Amino acid sequence: xxxxxxxxxxxxxxxxxxxxxxxxxxxxxxxxxxxxxxxxxxxxxxxxxxxxxxxxxxxxxxxxxxxxxxxxxxxxxxxxxxxxxxxxxxxxxxxxxxxxxxxxxxxxxxxxxxxxxxxxxxxxxxxxxxxxxxxxxxxxxxxxxxxxxxxxxxxxxxxxxxxxxxxxxxxxxxxxxxxxxxxxxxxxxxxxxxxxxxxxxxxxxxxxxxxxxxxxxxxxxxxxxxxxxxxxxxxxxxxxxxxxxxxxxxxxxxxxxxxxxxxxxxxxxxxxxxxxxxxxxxxxxx
Numbered sequence: 165x166x167x168x169x170x171x172x173x174x175x176x177x178x179x180x181x182x183x184x185x186x187x188x189x190x191x192x193x194x195x196x197x198x199x200x201x202x203x204x205x206x207x208x209x210x211x212x213x214x215x216x217x218x219x220x221x222x223x224x225x226x227x228x229x230x231x232x233x234x235x236x237x238x239x240x241x242x243x244x245x246x247x248x249x250x251x252x253x254x255x256x257x258x259x260x261x262x263x264x265x266x267x268x269x270x271x272x273x274x275x276x277x278x279x280x281x282x283x284x285x286x287x288x289x290x291x292x293x294x295x296x297x298x299x300x301x302x303x304x305x306x307x308x309x310x311x312x313x314x315x316x317x318x319x320x321x322x323x324x325x326x327x328x329x330x331x332x333x334x335x336x337x338x339x340x341x342x343x344x345x346x347x348x349x350x351x352x353x354x355x356x357x358x359x360x361x362x363x364x365x366x367x368x369x370x371x372x373x374x375x376x377x378x379x380x381x382x383x384x385x386x387x388x389x390x391x392x393x394x395x396x397x398x399x400x401x402x403x404x405x406x407x408x409x410x411x412x413x414x415x416x417x418x419x420x421x422x423x424x425x426x427x428x429x430x431x432x433x434x435x436x437x438x439x440x441x442x443x444x445x446x447x448x449x450x
Contacts, residue, residue, distance in 0.1 A: 206303070227318045230266040234259065234322055247387050252417065259323040259330070260412035261385025264405055266319055267312035267344050271351035272376055274308050275359030275368050278448065287449050297442045301356060305438060308352035309345030316344045320416075329417070336415045339423075343415070346430035347408035353437025360444025385409050404433040 238255040241247060249257040281287040290300055324330060331337070359368050380386075382396060383405040389397055400406045407426040414421020 226266065226270060226315055227322075229269070230262045230315070230319045231322050233262045233265070234319070234326060238262075238326075248391065249388070250419070252419065253328075255323075255326060256328045256330075256417055257413070258386065259319070259328045260416050261383070261409050262323075263316045263319045263340075263344065263412055264347060264383075264409045265380055265385055266315045267309075267348045267408075268351050268379065268405060269376060270312050270315055271308045271348040272355050272379075273369070273372050274304065274352035275355035275357075275372075276365050278304065278356050279359050279363070279365050279368065282448055287445075291446070291449050297445045298438060301353060301438050301441045301445065302349075304356070305349035305352045305434070305441075306345060309348040312348035313341055313344050316340070331416055331418060339415045340412055343408055343411040343427070343430060346427070346434050347404060350404055350430065350433040350437045353434065353441040356441040357437065357444055360441065360448045363448060379403060379405055383409055404429060 234255065238258045241258075242254040245254070247254055247257075278287065281290075291297070320330065355368070355372060358371055362368055362371065378399075382399040383403050384400060385405065389400050389406070392400060407429040410421050411423055411426035411430070413419050414423060414426075
């Protein structure tokens with residue numbers, strides 16, 4: 165006569181590994197805290213970039229302005245030698261500044277998009293999801309950086325066709341990409357911060373147009389800081405665009421640059437921009 169089967173040992177439910185059938189009853193633990201943030205940021209960035217598949221007109225039209233700067237302004241001032249550039253042809257000196265300018269012009273009006281999302285009811289739906297507000301802003305900021313990076317590639321191609329002596333070192337080009345993305349992240353967050361204050365597209369467009377040219381001309385994009393008047397040098401030293409241009413110029417042309425300081429300022433500016441825009445996102449959605 166065979167022995168009766170032994171009774172199974174009692175095992176706690178927590179120690180038993182979940183099977184596929186168990187998952188139908190007991191859902192897996194949701195990721196919490198910092199672990200969910202990268203996934204949410206990547207998802208928001210992907211959503212923003214999906215819009216390019218439906219309308220690429222902005223990328224084409226945005227390429228016209230930097231091309232005109234290089235073809236007209238750059239070629240003219242190269243011939244007249246009006247601006248001291250330390251022995252570098254002015255067109256070469258100008259190209260990194262135009263890359264930074266075109267990236268800023270894309271990012272500085274990014275707040276208009278978030279106001280449109282507010283008016284369409286999309287922003288309210290996003291805010292009721294478990295996604296942190298900082299992840300929403302960070303995803304949008306880095307999507308703006310990727311758009312600006314596409315624009316930067318266009319400017320680099322135009323500059324190369326015009327004979328600008330740019331580096332093709334992969335590590336340096338990677339550094340250029342990081343500088344473009346960080347700078348664009350800051351300016352897009354600046355735009356979204358202003359959107360959270362003014363709450364209207366018309367006001368945001370007016371303020372955006374009012375600050376883009378002072379930011380551009382108050383940087384070292386067109387001329388060295390040394391030739392500026394004293395008050396403009398002060399503005400240039402607190403302008404993140406100046407540090408972005410300095411990094412791009414050093415990486416692309418091999419000129420002297422303060423890369424550690426440049427990247428430090430860009431990272432700090434982007435972090436502060438994300439913090440300020442996130443804090444005003446709730447006010448924008450009311």
